[in-house]
Amino acid sequence: MNEGDLDLTDPVLSSEAELAFEGALRPKSLEEFVGQTRVRGQLQLLLTAATMQQRTPDHILLAGPPGLGKTTLAMIVAYEGGRPLRMSSGPAIQHAGDLAAILSSLVPGEVLFIDEVHRMARSAEEMLYLAMEDFRIDIMVGKGAGATSVPLDLAPFTLVGATTRSGLLPNPLRDRFGFTAHLEFYDEAELEQVLVRAATMLGLDVDREALAEIAGRCRGTPRIANRLLRRVRDYALVHGGRADLGAVRAALDLYDVDPLGLDRLDRAVMETILTRFGGGPVGLNTLAVSVGEESETIEAVVEPFLVRIGLITRTPRGRMATPSAWRHFGIPEVGATLAIDDL
Numbered sequence: 484m485n486e487g488d489l490d491l492t493d494p495v496l497s498s499e500a501e502l503a504f505e506g507a508l509r510p511k512s513l514e515e516f517v518g519q520t521r522v523r524g525q526l527q528l529l530l531t532a533a534t535m536q537q538r539t540p541d542h543i544l545l546a547g548p549p550g551l552g553k554t555t556l557a558m559i560v561a562y563e564g565g566r567p568l569r570m571s572s573g574p575a576i577q578h579a580g581d582l583a584a585i586l587s588s589l590v591p592g593e594v595l596f597i598d599e600v601h602r603m604a605r606s607a608e609e610m611l612y613l614a615m616e617d618f619r620i621d622i623m624v625g626k627g628a629g630a631t632s633v634p635l636d637l638a639p640f641t642l643v644g645a646t647t648r649s650g651l652l653p654n655p656l657r658d659r660f661g662f663t664a665h666l667e668f669y670d671e672a673e674l675e676q677v678l679v680r681a682a683t684m685l686g687l688d689v690d691r692e693a694l695a696e697i698a699g700r701c702r703g704t705p706r707i708a709n710r711l712l713r714r715v716r717d718y719a720l721v722h723g724g725r726a727d728l729g730a731v732r733a734a735l736d737l738y739d740v741d742p743l744g745l746d747r748l749d750r751a752v753m754e755t756i757l758t759r760f761g762g763g764p765v766g767l768n769t770l771a772v773s774v775g776e777e778s779e780t781i782e783a784v785v786e787p788f789l790v791r792i793g794l795i796t797r798t799p800r801g802r803m804a805t806p807s808a809w810r811h812f813g814i815p816e817v818g819a820t821l822a823i824d825d826l
């Protein structure tokens with residue numbers, strides 16, 4: 484991809500225009516939030532109980548791949564309770580002092596959202612344990628033998644942490660969340676609902692079958708669904724036609740989104756497993772080096788979807804392609820060829 488190009492199916496990368504577009508489409512209440520029925524029910528109960536008892540809701544951990552609605556849910560937790568919201572992220576908290584500054588300025592009942600909470604500095608993580616449990620932090624004053632710790636009381640707050648890799652969170656931190664929500668990829672009916680909502684908000688007249696086609700090609704991810712919808716709108720606008728099935732197919736082919744919704748990186752990973760490693764097993768790090776990507780991205784972004792649609796399996800020895808993967812890429816299965824040769 485050329486520098487500056489926007490990868491439509493990249494669930495993480497966002498230009499400013501895309502971010503503004505996302506913000507406009509975010510549901511503002513649990514009722515408006517499509518899908519994730521179980522998580523919605525669990526959150527609703529937690530929030531209602533807190534309101535009835537006039538206390539701050541328990542700390543909440545939202546886990547799942549990018550673009551499934553973690554930030555949106557954090558905002559909803561604040562909106563539903565009429566609470567102020569402070570947003571930060573793990574990579575922005577590289578010292579305990581960064582976190583102390585945020586925590587000490589929270590107002591009572593505030594919702595603190597920390598995205599990518601698994602990427603916070605260790606010293607900050609330790610400070611967070613006490614803050615989450617007792618609404619208190621210890622601030623070190625001075626250095627060396629003369630250093631003393633001064634306790635500082637905090638306003639009661641609700642921490643909403645989001646992570647694409649909950650396995651990386653240390654147990655003491657994970658245990659301090661009163662509730663962990665695991666967000667799942669959306670099914671096609673839910674994605675259609677997301678798209679109908681977005682099309683209505685954007686004033687777009689799109690055929691139902693066109694929306695169904697987008698829903699089947701957006702990696703089970705609302706963020707990608709909304710982006711593809713914009714490109715289809717562009718296509719219809721430029722070609723002076725309707726946003727119908729033909730426009731969807733042409734636009735998605737133009738942007739290189741395959742019929743399963745696989746993007747460039749998904750395909751690179753699959754082709755590497757199939758052609759360079761004979762279908763696997765291949766270890767995560769080897770795979771990451773082969774496609775020139777961070778192993779974290781492969782594990783958090785690419786792999787969950789490929790597993791979900793049954794193209795790879797995770798085994799103790801590494802990632803393996805399934806028979807559907809060989810079929811989808813139209814490559815004769817290595818094992819199958821050997822079996823025939825062996826006869």
Ligand SMILES: Nc1ncnc2c1ncn2[C@@H]1O[C@H](COP(=O)(O)OP(=O)(O)OP(=O)(O)O)[C@@H](O)[C@H]1O
Nearest residue numbers: 505508509516517549550551552553554555705706
């Ligand atoms: N359940 C949903 N219903 C409707 N729209 C949704 C839903 N979930 C996500 N979206 C839309 O998808 C976009 C991305 O959602 P969001 O930013 O909350 O994802 P995320 O999980 O926080 O991603 P990341 O981990 O990359 O920050 C938002 O613009 C939102 O409008």
